[in-house]
Amino acid sequence: MTESFWWQRGIVYQVYPRSFMDADGDGVGDLAGIRARLDYLRWLGVDALWISPFYPSPMADFGYDVSDHCGVDPLFGTMADFDALLAEAHARGLRVILDYIPNHTAAAHPWFVESRRSRDSPKRDWYIWRDPAPDGGPPNNWRSAFGGSTWEWDEATGQYYLHIFLREQPDLNWRNPQVEAAMLDVIRFWLDRGVDGIRVDAVQNVIKDELFRDNPPNPEYVAGPGRDPFDSLLRVYSGDRPEVHDVIARMRGVLAEYGPDRVLIGEIYNRVERLVAYYGEGGRGCHFPYNFQLVTLPWDARAIDAAVRRYEELLPPGAWPNWVLGNHDRHRIATRAGAAQARVAAMLLLTLRGTPTLYYGDEIGMHDVEIPPERVQDPWEKNLPGIGMGRDPERTPMQWDDSPNAGFTTGTPWLPVAEDFTEVNVQRERDDPRSLLSLYRRLIELRRAEPALHAGAYEPVEAKGDVLAYVRSGEGRRFLVALNLGAETQSLEARRGTSGTVVLSTNPERDGEGVEWTVVLRGGEGVVVRMD
């Protein structure tokens, strides 16, 4: 058992600030709203909140287009509100992780305004400007993550600038040491205020191929609904370049200036073989590169079993694992896996080895909300309508109670509230021992109380069909986790002689049940068995 830091023991809870709690009645969540709900997070038992961006922004990408990295957008409050939130979180033993967006700024950022002023601007090279290709078109074939080319023509200065995301999000040139110095100072600004870590947005994109070579076609890509045209090319030159690891090492160095306790989490969607490289050589990379396999894989026991084993095998020595079940960019687990699987998913997330990250609302079973066309907000959906890319469905207001707008706002919410909010809400589930929220809370409690579950070893168990099973062990205790990811009854033939007691089940009636050899699981059922 090797764990020693809070971010290894702890559980991270992601707050999407627009949608968590609105204190001023303008229909958009804010920092004062988050502060008002800290007691809920403490009650739930999580250890840290990661807050998605609240910096000044034109909101083309809802805050991921930053126009001032060291401020608070008035929509979310003031710096005094931030300081109060941080102080009150810390007073409750909750850590605070901020989003750090190094790859790009808003086009409205003063740096970019200056950069695009003229080819001779002292900040010209702070962004990535290129002449047209010989045919007058864009410099290469790279595609933007949100549709179309990654290059935007600037008529006034006769060059293209690069934007991996929206045209309102020009990419910074991290090969320029002045850019790096300015952006590393942003980390210091927030660490000086006392934040406990950063989640680094799109970090693999920060460095691009020096020669700007074309990305090759992806031979596996098939166009169609739910297929992202961004995947039609293999993004081998537009990101994930070897030099990015030096940049991350320098970011990590800034965190280290503040002691060993501040965490660096990288947002990296990539094959697990590539992902693990982001731990960095000699621990100079991310404390953990976010592992999105539970978000990207089909909800299939065999696929997930294979992925967990492979990930465990590939982790470099000393690397700490982590698991994510949902976030503001992907459809909610209750929708992807189906409502009947939400309890199994909770048990999986909270019993695997490594730090779990929970997305707000998943703990009460919030699902994707269908957004009528006239209420669509997300630029991704607006650019590529109707193929399922939009992220509004998973960003709808948190459901606190059964009052109007689920207690989220007294105004008009920026996205519609789910229709079933009178059933699915914190207030109702809090006092119901059978609710999903109660299950989450008990799982968190058990994970915290049992070193085997938060720090212990992971051992796969052979299973068939829809059953996923593994053993977690440490400090003299062994727990068998058996989950049925399907709708039919299944059984797990455990090793001969296996016996134990169910300490926690998705179905509370089973708690305390004795187990001998075989574990029978109804559809959507999971158990944690303390082995004798």
Ligand code: NOJ
């Ligand atoms: C990843 C963020 O999670 C997503 O919401 C955002 O649109 C892009 N990066 C661009 O910053």
